[in-house]
Amino acid sequence: MPFYLYDDARARQFEPFALTRPVSELCAGALITRHRWVRVCGEPAAGMIVADHLRDFVEFDAPPAVAGVIPAGARIVNARCLPSSGPTPKGDVWVCDGRVAAVRLKAPLDPATLADGTTALDALVSPAAGRANLSGWWVDNVWDYIRDLHAHLSADIPALAAGAALRADAVAGATVIGPRERLFVERDAMIEPHTIFDLTAGPVFVRRGATVQAFTRVVGPCVIGEGSVVVGDRIAASSIGERCRVHGELSMSIVMGCTNKSHDGFVGHSYLGRWVNLGAGTITSNLKNTYGSVQIWTPDGVRDTGETFLGSFIGDYGRTGIGTRLTTGTVLGAGANIFPTGVAPKVIPPFAWGDREPYGTFELAKFLEVAERQMARRTVMLSAAGHRFLTAAHARAADLRMASPSPTPPSAAP
Numbered sequence: 001m002p003f004y005l006y007d008d009a010r011a012r013q014f015e016p017f018a019l020t021r022p023v024s025e026l027c028a029g030a031l032i033t034r035h036r037w038v039r040v041c042g043e044p045a046a047g048m049i050v051a052d053h054l055r056d057f058v059e060f061d062a063p064p065a066v067a068g069v070i071p072a073g074a075r076i077v078n079a080r081c082l083p084s085s086g087p088t089p090k091g092d093v094w095v096c097d098g099r100v101a102a103v104r105l106k107a108p109l110d111p112a113t114l115a116d117g118t119t120a121l122d123a124l125v126s127p128a129a130g131r132a133n134l135s136g137w138w139v140d141n142v143w144d145y146i147r148d149l150h151a152h153l154s155a156d157i158p159a160l161a162a163g164a165a166l167r168a169d170a171v172a173g174a175t176v177i178g179p180r181e182r183l184f185v186e187r188d189a190m191i192e193p194h195t196i197f198d199l200t201a202g203p204v205f206v207r208r209g210a211t212v213q214a215f216t217r218v219v220g221p222c223v224i225g226e227g228s229v230v231v232g233d234r235i236a237a238s239s240i241g242e243r244c245r246v247h248g249e250l251s252m253s254i255v256m257g258c259t260n261k262s263h264d265g266f267v268g269h270s271y272l273g274r275w276v277n278l279g280a281g282t283i284t285s286n287l288k289n290t291y292g293s294v295q296i297w298t299p300d301g302v303r304d305t306g307e308t309f310l311g312s313f314i315g316d317y318g319r320t321g322i323g324t325r326l327t328t329g330t331v332l333g334a335g336a337n338i339f340p341t342g343v344a345p346k347v348i349p350p351f352a353w354g355d356r357e358p359y360g361t362f363e364l365a366k367f368l369e370v371a372e373r374q375m376a377r378r379t380v381m382l383s384a385a386g387h388r389f390l391t392a393a394h395a396r397a398a399d400l401r402m403a404s405p406s407p408t409p410p411s412a413a414p
Contacts, residue, residue: 001073001074001075001104002043002045002046002047002071002074002075003037003041003043003045003046003074003075003076003077003102004045004046004047004048004049004066004070004074004075004076004077005022005024005033005034005037005045005047005048005049005063005077005079006048006049006076006077006078006079006114006117006121007022007023007024007048007049007050007051007079007117008078008079008080008117008118008119008120009116009117009118010080010117010140011023011078011079011080011117012050012051012117013298013299013300014026014139014142015142015298015299015313015315015331015333016273016313016314016315016318016331016332016333016334016350017142017271017273017313017315017316017334018051019053019315019333019334019350019393019396019397020054020273020315020316020317020334020335020389020390020393021054021057021059021273021274021316022048022050022054022057022062022079023079023080023139024037024045024048024079025057025059025062026145026256027145027239027241027254027256028082028137028139028145028152029082029148029149029151029152029153029155029156029239030152030153030156030157030160030205030223030239031156031160033079033082034062034063034079036082036083036084036136037077037083039083039085040083040085040086040088040089040134041075041077041088042088044061044063045063046063046074047063047064047065047066047067047070048062048063048064048065048066048079049065049066049076049111049114049115050065051117052115053389053392053393053395053396054389054392054393055389055392056385056388056389056392057389058383058385058386058389059274059386066111068111069108069109069110069111070105070108070109070110070111071105071108072105072106072107072108073104073105074104074105074109075102075103075104075105076102076103076105076109076114076121076124077094077101077102078100078101078102078121080138080139080140081096081099081101081102081134081136081137081138081139082136082137082138082139082152083096083101083134083135083136084135084136084137084155084156084159085155085156085159086135089132089133089134090130090132091129091130091131091132092104092106092126092129092130092131093125093129093130093131093132094131094132094133094134095131095132095133095134096133096134096135096136096137096138097136097137097138099138100120100121100122100125101121101134101136102121102134103121103124103125103129104129105124106126106129109124137151137152141298141303141305142271142296142298142313143296143305143307143310143313145254145271146252146253146254146269146270146271146307146310146311147307149237149238149239149252149253149254150202150221150237150252152239153202153203153220153221153222153223153237153239154202154203154221156223157184157202157203157204157205157220157221157223158184158203160205160223161184161203161205164184164186164205165186165187165208166184166185166186166187167185167186167187167189170183170185170189170191170206171183171185171191171195171197172193173191173192173193173194173195174191174192174193174194174195174196174197175194175195175196175197176196176197176199177196177197177198177199177200178197178198178199178200178201178220179199180199182199182202182203182204182220183197183199183203183204184203184204184205184206185205185206186205186206186207186208186210187208188208188209189206189207189208189209189210189211189212190210190211190212191206191212192211192212192213192214193214194214194215195212195213195214195215195216195217195218196216196217196218197218197220198217198218198219198220199220200220201219201220201221201237202220202221202222202237203220203221204218204219204220204221204222204223204224205222205223205224206223206224207223207224207225207226207227207228207242208226208227209226209227210224210225210226210227210228210229210230211228211229211230212224212230213229213230213231213232214232215232216230216231216232216233216234216235217233217234217235217236218230218235218236219234219235219236219237220237221237222235222236222237222238222239222240223238223239223240224240225240225241225242225243225244225257226242226243227242227243228240228241228242228243228244228245228246229244229245229246230246230247231245231246231247231262232247232248233247233248233249233250233264234249234250234251235249235250235251236250236251236252237251237252238250238251238252238253238254238255239253239254239255240255241255241256241257241258241259241274242257242258243257243258243378244257244258244259244260244261245260245261245262246261246262247261247262247263247264248261248263248264248265248266248267249265249266249267249268250267250268251266251267251268251269251286252268252269252286252309253267253268253269253270253271253272253311254270254271254272255272255276256272256273256274256276256316257274258274258275258375258378258380259272259273259274259275259276259277260276260277260278261276261278261282262278262280263278263279263280263281263282264280264281265278265280265281265282265283266283266284267282267283267284267311267312268284268286268309268311269284269286269307269309269310269311270284270286270311270312270313270314271312271313271314272314272318273314273315273316273317273318273334274316274317275316275317275371275374275375276314276315276316276317276318276319277318277319277320277374278319278320278324279319279320279321279322279323279324279339280322280323281322281323281324282320282322282323282324282325282326283324283325283326284311284312284326284330285311285325285326285327285328286309286310286311286328287308287309287328288308288328291308292308293305293306293307293308294307294308294309294310294328294329295329296310296313296329296331297329297331297346297347305329310328310329311326311328311329311330312326312329312330312331312332313330313331313332314332315332315333315334315335315336315350316334316335317334317335317367317371317374318332318333318334318335318336318337319336319337319338320332320338320339320344321338321339321340321355322339324338324339324340324344325340325342325343325344326343326344327343327344327346329346330344330346330347330348331346331347331348332344332348333348333349333350333351333352333397334350334351334393334397335350335351335362335367335390335393335394335397336348336349336350336351336352336353336359336362337352337353337362337370338352338353338354338355338359339354339355340355340356341355341356345357349397349400349401350393350397350400351367351394351397351398361398364391364394367390367394368382368387368390368391371390
């Protein structure tokens with residue numbers, strides 16, 4: 001039976017990403033969350049229950065937003081739950097770590113019941129429903145994706161590699177440190193000589209069509225996505241999506257597909273959305289000089305993450321100019337294009353434009369023109385539906401600015 005992904009109210013606060021994508025389309029470990037659920041449910045997702053401004057969201061194989069009644073027998077799954085690989089559980093209710101993660105409907109459901117995200121899946125459970133345990137993790141805060149990245153990658157890589165077509169001769173001319181059986185290289189991937197794979201702390205998976213160029217040190221656990229290129233320096237404990245280009249040091253970070261970090265500059269304990277472009281010399285700080293826990297802006301106010309190491313969260317289509325410096329816990333909104341002359345502020349609104357506060361607005365027509373040009377470089381066309389959903393996101397950002405004229409709270413200053 002079909003399943004539907006549900007962004008609850010908490011998921012809809014996961015900025016700077018929730019403005020332009022459902023949480024089920026965020027990468028967690030080596031996999032998009034939706035792909036995790038596909039592996040558990042054994043079939044493609046039938047639809048998504050998302051915030052209204054994302055009703056036209058379109059991206060590659062993502063399912064559409066729900067438009068009609070959800071049929072009896074369908075399963076609703078919480079997109080903040082990250083199921084691990086394993087057999088499909090039995091029962092109508094799947095429970096992960098003591099919380100309801102998925103429910104099979106006994107009767108048709110009007111999606112309006114879940115429209116604002118405030119209804120918990122527990123409310124859909126009948127008293128007689130059979131329950132089964134589901135292995136996995138919950139994401140309660142946007143920084144959890146980085147906090148738990150090492151564990152996610154360590155579990156995901158062997159499971160993914162088990163079903164892949166691997167090369168036996170991939171590392172001729174490379175140096176392997178640690179257990180050789182932890183290195184997985186798919187066919188059509190290229191490993192140049194003078195590459196180092198350090199497998200002492202975890203596995204490495206190089207997907208098909210990817211290239212690891214000479215003089216790169218790849219430290220596990222790490223996945224390099226299909227068609228991506230990593231160029232020199234140290235790539236450690238990171239998840240790199242498809243068709244990315246990464247140059248310079250990358251550590252404990254998630255880089256979603258089609259993102260460019262083509263030049264030098266350290267990025268650590270950070271999350272880069274899709275279609276991000278970092279200018280040469282963009283550097284993130286992931287540790288405060290006081291060694292204290294990092295605070296981060298959220299739509300509910302500034303929060304203490306309890307994390308000693310935490311870098312930047314950069315929304316889809318975010319762009320930085322040459323030499324941009326980002327401090328710990330920076331949130332750069334989706335569609336922002338900044339080129340500061342010093343340290344950037346800790347919170348940059350979505351679709352901001354300029355070199356300093358107060359930022360101007362990246363005008364919609366120009367933003368769409370740049371997005372189309374950027375996507376064409378990856379042979380991707382911005383469709384009519386893509387225009388609609390990005391236009392809706394731009395309008396939503398404008399509404400948020402009107403409601404909160406000072407998007408950067410004084411307490412969030414670096």
